Amino acid sequence: MKNKTMLIGAIDAGKTTLIHALLGSTTAALKTQTLHYHQWIVDTPGEYTENPLYYKNIMATALEVTHVIYVQDATTGKSIFPPGFSAGIPKLPIAVVTKSDAVDSDxxxxxxxxxxxxxxGPVVITSAYEQKGIKHIKPLVACNTMDEMKAYVDAQGNASLQFIGE
Ligand SMILES: Nc1nc2c(ncn2[C@@H]2O[C@H](COP(=O)(O)OP(=O)(O)OP(=O)(O)O)[C@@H](O)[C@H]2O)c(=O)[nH]1
Ligand SMILES: [Mg+2]
Structure with missing residues (x-):
């Protein structure tokens, strides 16, 4: 696949665990300290999103990808993204909710x-533990336009997949 994505989101949001599930790896996620390049995914440390001093790293890495995945942990109502963050990054956005299996998820x-x-853009509701929603991420990254992503979501008719802002 020529398209690539980077994942951004808070410390402990579940980015690395999600990537392991996407790549079929069973190793437990360690704290991410620096950028990690996988086949078609770039993993970032949560600090890059939590600390504005690192935004320049996010912007520089975004130049190398076609999509940016915004990760939100379902077990917290805390948002660490500045409002409208995706509007400042000219790449196709995908929103992902993690830990949908957790008892305290909302x-x-x-x-x-x-x-x-x-x-x-599309919103994918996932659980890496239960392999839920994971299979939709790669096809969305394979899309080349917002319209293609919307068509993919519409064609699935799946509860773990929504399209917002139509
Ligand atoms: N219940 C549940 N917990 C999860 C899931 N995915 C990750 N976690 C837990 O969330 C914690 C953080 O996971 P990581 O994947 O390391 O989070 P991260 O976003 O990569 O964190 P940083 O590398 O610090 O930015 C770990 O304790 C995981 O076990 C999930 O699908 N369900
Ligand atoms: Mg990590």
């Missing part, structure tokens, strides 16, 4: 948080 709350970050 998926609606996570989607509301993501709507303030990404004004338009």
């Amino acid at each position: 998926i609606e709350r996570a989607i509301q948080v993501l709507k303030r970050v990404m004004l338009k």
Whole structure:
């Protein structure tokens, strides 16, 4: 696949665990300290999103990818993204909710948080532990336009996949 994505989101949001699930790896996620380049995914440390001093690293890495995945943990209502963050990054956005399996998860709350970050685009509700929603991420990254991503979401008719901002 020529398209590539980077994942950004808070410390402990579940980015690395999600990437392991996407790549079929069973190793437990260690704290991410620096950028990690996988086949078609770049993993970032949560600090890059939490600390504005690192935004320049996010912007520089975004130049190398076609898509940016905004990750929100379903177990917290805390948003660490500045409002409208995706509008400042000229790459196709995908929003992902993680940890939907957790007893204290609130998926609606996570989607509301993501709507303030990404004004338009697909939202995938996932659980790396239960392999839920994971299979939709690669096809979305394979899309080359917002319209293609919307067509993919519409064709799935799946509860773990939504399109916001139409
Ligand atoms: N319940 C549940 N917990 C998860 C899931 N995915 C990750 N976690 C837990 O969330 C914690 C953080 O996971 P990581 O994947 O390391 O998070 P990260 O976003 O890569 O964190 P940084 O590397 O610090 O930015 C770990 O304790 C995981 O076990 C999931 O699908 N369900
Ligand atoms: Mg990590």
